[in-house]
Amino acid sequence: MKLLHSITELREARARIAPGTSVGFVPTMGYLHEGHLSLVAASKAACELTFVSIYVNPSQFGPNEDLASYPRDLERDLELLSTYGVDYVFFPSTEEIYPEGYKTWVEVSGISQRLCGASRPGHFRGVATIVLKLVNLVQPHSMFMGSKDFQQVLVLKTMLRDLNLQVNLVSCPIIREADGLAMSSRNSYLDSQQHQRALCLSSAIKAVQAAFRAGQRSVPALLEIAGETIGDRGRIDYLELVDPERLEPVTTVDDMSRLIMAVYIDKVRLIDNAALGEQL
Amino acid sequence: MKLLHSITELREARARIAPGTSVGFVPTMGYLHEGHLSLVAASKAACELTFVSIYVNPSQFGPNEDLASYPRDLERDLELLSTYGVDYVFFPSTEEIYPEGYKTWVEVSGISQRLCGASRPGHFRGVATIVLKLVNLVQPHSMFMGSKDFQQVLVLKTMLRDLNLQVNLVSCPIIREADGLAMSSRNSYLDSQQHQRALCLSSAIKAVQAAFRAGQRSVPALLEIAGETIGDRGRIDYLELVDPERLEPVTTVDDMSRLIMAVYIDKVRLIDNAALGEQL
Numbered sequence: 001m002k003l004l005h006s007i008t009e010l011r012e013a014r015a016r017i018a019p020g021t022s023v024g025f026v027p028t029m030g031y032l033h034e035g036h037l038s039l040v041a042a043s044k045a046a047c048e049l050t051f052v053s054i055y056v057n058p059s060q061f062g063p064n065e066d067l068a069s070y071p072r073d074l075e076r077d078l079e080l081l082s083t084y085g086v087d088y089v090f091f092p093s094t095e096e097i098y099p100e101g102y103k104t105w106v107e108v109s110g111i112s113q114r115l116c117g118a119s120r121p122g123h124f125r126g127v128a129t130i131v132l133k134l135v136n137l138v139q140p141h142s143m144f145m146g147s148k149d150f151q152q153v154l155v156l157k158t159m160l161r162d163l164n165l166q167v168n169l170v171s172c173p174i175i176r177e178a179d180g181l182a183m184s185s186r187n188s189y190l191d192s193q194q195h196q197r198a199l200c201l202s203s204a205i206k207a208v209q210a211a212f213r214a215g216q217r218s219v220p221a222l223l224e225i226a227g228e229t230i231g232d233r234g235r236i237d238y239l240e241l242v243d244p245e246r247l248e249p250v251t252t253v254d255d256m257s258r259l260i261m262a263v264y265i266d267k268v269r270l271i272d273n274a275a276l277g278e279q280l
Numbered sequence: 281m282k283l284l285h286s287i288t289e290l291r292e293a294r295a296r297i298a299p300g301t302s303v304g305f306v307p308t309m310g311y312l313h314e315g316h317l318s319l320v321a322a323s324k325a326a327c328e329l330t331f332v333s334i335y336v337n338p339s340q341f342g343p344n345e346d347l348a349s350y351p352r353d354l355e356r357d358l359e360l361l362s363t364y365g366v367d368y369v370f371f372p373s374t375e376e377i378y379p380e381g382y383k384t385w386v387e388v389s390g391i392s393q394r395l396c397g398a399s400r401p402g403h404f405r406g407v408a409t410i411v412l413k414l415v416n417l418v419q420p421h422s423m424f425m426g427s428k429d430f431q432q433v434l435v436l437k438t439m440l441r442d443l444n445l446q447v448n449l450v451s452c453p454i455i456r457e458a459d460g461l462a463m464s465s466r467n468s469y470l471d472s473q474q475h476q477r478a479l480c481l482s483s484a485i486k487a488v489q490a491a492f493r494a495g496q497r498s499v500p501a502l503l504e505i506a507g508e509t510i511g512d513r514g515r516i517d518y519l520e521l522v523d524p525e526r527l528e529p530v531t532t533v534d535d536m537s538r539l540i541m542a543v544y545i546d547k548v549r550l551i552d553n554a555a556l557g558e559q560l
Contacts, residue, residue, distance in 0.1 A: 104442035
């Protein structure tokens with residue numbers, strides 16, 4: 001596994017790859033869990049070479065968010081990626097990614113403003129910008145991302161399409177703990193009592209999916225079931241039933257309608273989502 | 281010369297070019313003049329293959345600007361480009377460049393807000409976005425642009441650097457009519473009396489350069505000379521002495537300080553610029 005500390009090292013490595021070799025890319029903020037590793041496995045299955053980036057991107061954090069405390073363990077991450085047979089790991093410095101005088105930002109209008117975008121102004125601008133930069137550097141054929149960040153995947157698919165980039169964004173299933181909690185680096189913030197309460201997100205999904213299977217088609221009724229399942233275990237940031245293409249609230253539901261939510265467990269903000277027709 | 285009417289045709293043509301072949305690109309809005317053709321010549325001199333795009337980009341025009349009346353003559357343009365030995369001409373439709381649901385915009389902060397950016401809100405957002413899209417499609421090694429649009433060149437250099445794109449932007453000299461008027465497709469709007477008055481832009485540059493050569497170093501005095509030279513022949517939109525890197529107003533001048541201006545001749549807005557140390 002080749003470690004690429006700088007843009008120069010990355011470019012040199014990329015230039016040495018023969019044209020036509022299929023390149024997969026998994027962008028991460030590190031502190032890897034099984035969700036990330038499933039993306040690595042998907043890339044390795046589909047592509048001849050796999051790049052992983054580890055970069056905690058400051059521009060996608062708001063001023064009062066957890067940039068400083070975001071969990072980091074580069075040594076452990078590199079060990080894991082080496083075990084998984086990753087070919088290249090890129091972990092640049094912020095001095096190189098956003099040098100003095102940095103000025104360029106990418107906005108995906110509309111879809112970036114709702115849900116997580118409403119709660120975290122500027123978040124998707126930061127995400128779109130860093131992913132565009134990384135894609136320009138790595139020049140992958142396919143990019144693998146987790147669908148826990150369902151809105152992020154849609155924002156980035158829109159960006160890639162609009163900017164005429166021929167990168168295939170592969171959205172992979174959410175990986176969950178045995179108890180149902182969607183894997184997230186931020187789960188490390190939770191103590192065991194908070195972890196128990198955090199099960200309210202996946203429980204709400206399960207309850208709503210069960211009601212849907214049992215024939216419930218009323219949006220207010222389904223949302224009430226979700227809200228009651230969460231109860232006082234968490235504080236709802238948003239909780240909606242949306243269409244999977246534009247993430248706009250729906251008034252009638254089908255299998256593909258998506259329950260999507262952000263819930264605070266004390267100060268820890270967690271997200272989760274699923275289609276009504278799935279079964280967790 | 282290969283005509284590429286669509287993104288699909290462009291991508292097929294680009295994919296057939298052997299890796300390692302140097303590709304030059306000249307993005308234009310058509311209605312070609314000798315300025316454009318000098319860019320084509322520069323590309324042909326530097327690169328093995330030359331692409332030219334012809335696309336009047338609606339997103340860089342304001343709602344009250346001249347999008348509808350912007351001069352167009354595709355047939356003549358293609359004849360000229362063929363004569364000059366261009367390899368590929370790309371002239372896409374707006375339906376393909378900005379399809380329904382288009383959402384992604386690139387902003388270069390700071391430098392896009394002054395001068396032409398102040399007079400034409402959103403202009404450089406449109407320019408940056410279309411050039412990024414075209415660069416992603418054409419994948420050139422070098423791109424050739426005229427320095428009449430001096431601010432545009434700086435905006436795009438900043439964008440390419442910030443987004444980690446390895447495209448060499450080559451800024452080429454302004455090409456002028458024998459009487460000094462900087463070539464522009466918009467000169468076709470001028471009748472002969474207006475054309476005479478439009479010489480006030482290059483005359484102002486010449487007068488300021490002469491005063492600078494004669495030892496004048498006072499910014500207010502140099503700007504007064506420019507303003508008096510323009511007189512009532514045109515209405516000044518902006519007229520500044522700026523540094524050539526950030527386009528901020530200077531208080532002390534040297535050879536590289538740049539006189540930069542936009543002047544209305546009746547309803548026709550013209551721009552021009554030059555370094556004090558040059559001689560028109």
